Amino acid sequence: MPESTPLLDIRNLSYTAKKKKIIKSITFAVHHGETLTVLGPNGSGKSTLLRLIGGLITPSAGDLFYRGGDLHAMPRKELSKTVSLVPQTPSVQFEFSAAEIVSMGAFASSKKLDPIQLEDVMTRLKIYHLKDMPIQSLSAGERQRCYIARTLLADSPLMMLDEPMSFQDVLGRNVLKEEIKRLKTACKTLIITSHDFNFVKALSDRCLLLDKGDVKYLGRHEPLFAGDLIAETFGIDS
Known part of the structure; x- marks a missing residue:
């Protein structure tokens, strides 16, 4: 069970970007061992929120505390060990192999690369057979699983996945669902954005519903899906 003191x-x-408020004075906490799923229509601020937490962009206002200390006051190297983010579409700029991409997780956390751990994580995500392939030659779903494997190897206390199912086929979706279950069993703290309501219901401890940068709901998924708020927010005919 999550601890009472928030991890985040x-x-x-x-x-605010280009005079437009993307995130509007939101407040919430994430507890150790919790899986928080962030829902919301396209343009609601989900990816921006993860980038703010990960220190990739600077807040216009407000505070982010990790275990009671200022998250962004951490040295960059320490922050990279503490928080990891897998974007929905990771950029591929160099001709690294799949194994080299995954291996970077160990370097990000200042750990010595363990070949057995590397093989294990790539095998679990069904990408070990691709280890020598150039990352740019892989499908979008395979690349996405390589970057997720890199984060798993880094093993940071707070892991964030932005739409991890977006490019996955049936195999990939099942693999990632099992991996998230494994992380939950290990009491890892996860923040995941998703449009997959079945995934949210199966694996979330709590949901945060964003709309136009505002928090419309924060709590367990049962009340959220029992009412009309999801339909109203997403423009779904009920």
Whole structure:
């Protein structure tokens, strides 16, 4: 069960870009061992929220606390060990092999690369047979699983996955669902964005519903899906 003291405490967080408020003074906490799923229509601020937490962009206002300390006051190297983010579409700029991409997880956490761990994580994500292939030659789903494997190898206390199912076929979706179950069993703290309501219902401890940068709901999924709020927010005919 999650601890009572938040692992991540976000207070009055805002982000404005080009005079447009993307995130509007939101407050919430994430507890150790919790899986929080962030829902919302396209353009609601989900990816921006993850980038703010990961330190990739600077908040316009508000505070982010990790175990009570200022998250972004951490040295960059320490922050990279503490928080990891797999974007929905990771950029591929160099001709690394799949194994080299995954191996970077060990370097990000300043660990010595363990070939057995590398093989294990790539095998679990069904990409070990691709280990020598150039990352740019892989399908979008395979590349996505390589970057997720890199984060798993880094083993940071707070892992964030932005739409991890977006490019996955049936095999990939099942593999990632099993991996998330394994992480939950290991009491890892996860923040995941998703449009897959079945995934949310199966694996979330709590849901955060964003709409136009505002929090419309925060809590367990049962009340959220029992009412009309999901349909109203996503424009779904009920």
